[in-house]
Amino acid sequence: MGAASSGSPLRADARRNADQIRRAAMDVFRDRGLTVPLEDVAAAAGVSKATIFNRFGGRVGLVEAVIDEVVAAELSRIVDRTRSIADAQEQMAYYVTAIRDLQYSRPAANDVLLQEFPHSPQLMAICHAAEEIDDELVAAGHASSTLRPEFTRDDLHALVVDNAIALKHGARPRRADYDRRTGFILEGIRAHKPSPA
Amino acid sequence: MGAASSGSPLRADARRNADQIRRAAMDVFRDRGLTVPLEDVAAAAGVSKATIFNRFGGRVGLVEAVIDEVVAAELSRIVDRTRSIADAQEQMAYYVTAIRDLQYSRPAANDVLLQEFPHSPQLMAICHAAEEIDDELVAAGHASSTLRPEFTRDDLHALVVDNAIALKHGARPRRADYDRRTGFILEGIRAHKPSPA
DNA sequence: CGGAAACTGACCTTCCGGGTCAACTTACGC
């Protein structure tokens, strides 16, 4: 978008800078989220903040230029893998675990999930895809009676969003603690079959 | 502390203003948290911001002057009631439900739990009391095998803190949704006895 | 009524990050 395909070809130095900015943005966004000061991205790229505006028009343009590499690809990989699982119980377990893993290791994912850029159709599309699978999972869980019947799509969504907020604004827990808590969540939402008597 | 007991007695108008500020602070803090702009408290009290500084020295002084009425009393009531419950399972259920209820209806509680004022011994004491009961509850739960054995004190603490963050920075869920989710949490952490066969 | 106490509005300060621009530097076609 924007500068990528328009008008005359870039001069060599401009192209080089754009590449460096992209690379820096991937690193910095991945590790510190999509709301990191652009100045930090610029510093990591070895250019000045103004150059980012020259090449990408601003934060949104830059985010859209790298969001795929940063999280979108991984997110859709998770969605695909989830869909490929037959057993509803496993499916839900995989999805929740994988999403929470992504949220832990890729702060940028939380910014996407929290819809920090509501004006970017591209970013919103990613969110929408995630909402869709929530529906499927809950439906599958109910159909197979492996999910508590009162558990709703909104509950699953809230699970993810609340975790995003906690990771974004709170202290990052140790990995082992985080994973253990993922387990408690899964326990809490799964239907306990009345032990096949 | 500070202005309350020091030096000469206040003039009538000063005393009146101090009272109005206290009353306004209770309302505003309760509803909107302890980090609300002091200007809003002043407006609600019908005085100017500077008067709050005159009487209370600043936000911390004011918070300490009203924290008891705002949340501390309710919080310790919860702790007391929890301790008075004999059954470990019920105890945990009551505590988690009551704390989460407090968090939902009293945003100020979240600011206390999140330790927004680490320099106030008074506020920190409240936190500390809350941490103590976490220990007791987890110990009781383990002793009676009503709590998952891998569930730790930190897990309980994280449960409360993460919820505080979610309520502070996120959208407030509908009450029914919130309560339902409280139920999922309780399900997730309780030990499922191997159905008394 | 006089002076001390108290109040207040307007102001300062700091932090933060997005965004802009005139002046400088660099690439590159001729």
Add this chain to the structure above:
DNA sequence: GCGTAAGTTGACCCGGAAGGTCAGTTTCCG
């Protein structure tokens, strides 16, 4: 090489939000 357009950049402005301050005025009360 050199002119010039493209590109870069540091320094700047902006807005918002909030804590904190103070000179000038009002209010109390002995």
